[in-house]
Amino acid sequence: MPDKPINEHDIQGYVDQQLSSERLRQVEEYLRHNAEAAARVAAYRQQNNLLRRHFEPLMDAPIPSHLLAAISPEKRSKVGLFPRSIWQFAAGVLLIVLSGATGWFLRGVTSPSVHSSVSVVSSQLARQAAFAHVLYSPTMQRPKEIDPEEEDRLIQWLSQRMEIQVRPPKMRSSGYQLIGARLLPGAAGPIVQFMYHNGEGARVTLYACVEEEQRIGSQPRFAEEGLVNVFYWFDGGFAYAISSGIEKEKLQDFTQVAYEQMHGQKTKD
Amino acid sequence: MSLEEEEMIACIPPLRRYARALLGGIDAADDLVQETLRKAWEKRHSWRRGSTMRVWLFGIMHNSFVDQWRKAEPAMTSWEEEIQEPLVPMDGTVERIDLEAALKRLPQDHREILLLVALEGLTYAETATATGLPLGTVMSRLSRGREKLRKLISPASPEDWKAEHHAR
Numbered sequence: 001m002p003d004k005p006i007n008e009h010d011i012q013g014y015v016d017q018q019l020s021s022e023r024l025r026q027v028e029e030y031l032r033h034n035a036e037a038a039a040r041v042a043a044y045r046q047q048n049n050l051l052r053r054h055f056e057p058l059m060d061a062p063i064p065s066h067l068l069a070a071i072s073p074e075k076r077s078k079v080g081l082f083p084r085s086i087w088q089f090a091a092g093v094l095l096i097v098l099s100g101a102t103g104w105f106l107r108g109v110t111s112p113s114v115h116s117s118v119s120v121v122s123s124q125l126a127r128q129a130a131f132a133h134v135l136y137s138p139t140m141q142r143p144k145e146i147d148p149e150e151e152d153r154l155i156q157w158l159s160q161r162m163e164i165q166v167r168p169p170k171m172r173s174s175g176y177q178l179i180g181a182r183l184l185p186g187a188a189g190p191i192v193q194f195m196y197h198n199g200e201g202a203r204v205t206l207y208a209c210v211e212e213e214q215r216i217g218s219q220p221r222f223a224e225e226g227l228v229n230v231f232y233w234f235d236g237g238f239a240y241a242i243s244s245g246i247e248k249e250k251l252q253d254f255t256q257v258a259y260e261q262m263h264g265q266k267t268k269d
Numbered sequence: 270m271s272l273e274e275e276e277m278i279a280c281i282p283p284l285r286r287y288a289r290a291l292l293g294g295i296d297a298a299d300d301l302v303q304e305t306l307r308k309a310w311e312k313r314h315s316w317r318r319g320s321t322m323r324v325w326l327f328g329i330m331h332n333s334f335v336d337q338w339r340k341a342e343p344a345m346t347s348w349e350e351e352i353q354e355p356l357v358p359m360d361g362t363v364e365r366i367d368l369e370a371a372l373k374r375l376p377q378d379h380r381e382i383l384l385l386v387a388l389e390g391l392t393y394a395e396t397a398t399a400t401g402l403p404l405g406t407v408m409s410r411l412s413r414g415r416e417k418l419r420k421l422i423s424p425a426s427p428e429d430w431k432a433e434h435h436a437r
Contacts, residue, residue: 008408008412011412012393012415016387016390016392040415043423044387044419047418048388050422054369055290058285058286061282061285063278066303067302067306070306071310072274245274
């Protein structure tokens with residue numbers, strides 16, 4: 001039973017994993033008997049890896065504000081959403097990145113000249129959280145949901161760094177899945193940011209940090225920071241903020257569910 | 270923030286990466302990205318929800334590239350190609366491969382296709398959609414681009430290189 005002969009399209013398809021599993025088997029068989037083609041395939045795969053490794057740093061780099069400004073320019077005239085200081089803030093970030101098969105790993109931290117003097121005061125908390133939301137949303141390119149085992153390891157690791165038990169709320173019943181977490185430097189200690197996304201690609205981040213002075217109420221308060229909506233509150237020595245581009249009512253629903261899980265009681269409103 | 274805004278912002282890092290690899294300098298790359306985003310924002314209503322925004326944006330970037338940036342780079346004539354030295358030192362150490370110099374030596378048509386597939390991971394069909402080219406053209410440019418890049422970054426002895434070039 002003669003199969004269609006292996007052609008150049010198949011060779012390329014093998015390199016890029018764009019073949020049906022049946023054709024893949026046929027190409028593999030062919031490559032076993034064709035050293036020259038096998039050498040080409042190996043070389044092309046090496047090229048893919050070289051290219052991706054070489055240009056990887058751009059995927060994590062903060063986005064220059066003039067590029068963000070090209071999107072919905074009429075709204076961008078709101079002052080102060082992307083001050084220059086946020087890029088300095090971003091320079092010293094520890095990233096916890098979820099990769100596909102190998103689980104999470106730590107990316108490098110860059111310059112120590114970060115302005116960690118981001119003091120957390122009532123409206124500044126909302127602003128800080130909104131910045132962190134916009135800054136890091138884009139780096140989750142093809143978010144992979146964290147499985148329960150990975151989530152446990154991640155929580156343990158974070159809890160060690162934060163020196164308290166960290167427990168991100170489970171938001172599945174609201175349609176949201178946890179897709180990653182970051183540790184950011186803050187004046188009073190590390191800040192943790194959890195990122196969720198739903199089936200439609202909407203992203204919500206939960207931002208939590210140590211706040212010794214109780215300057216905010218324990219009931220979530222709303223703030224609109226440019227294009228990002230934020231609910232923020234203070235409880236038990238920590239300040240929290242939930243940020244997203246989704247509309248206020250939907251974010252309020254999310255916040256109520258999260259708040260109840262985190263504090264064991266409903267919000268009063 | 271609308272869904273379009275959020276999706277577009279999420280696509281900025283791969284757009285920057287692709288533009289950087291295509292043009293070879295971050296400022297020129299970010300100019301191309303900015304132009305792409307500006308045009309995309311103007312025609313955001315023509316993006317169909319459910320289709321991949323990334324592919325749509327790469328299509329707009331391709332058109333911008335063809336319109337404005339491609340003219341800046343002179344096409345290499347075949348005799349120039351022949352007399353160039355290979356880019357890898359003769360001991361073949363992988364760490365010293367100048368990937369970006371090698372990319373610059375690819376014809377722009379081949380470089381574009383190679384990067385969309387090898388760097389950005391677009392499928393062949395997505396690449397054809399983004400560039401408006403027939404699938405056959407995509408495949409032949411990909412194949413030739415890869416083979417040319419392979420020759421540029423493979424370690425070779427001076428004898429191999431001379432033999433290959435004199436054999437024509």
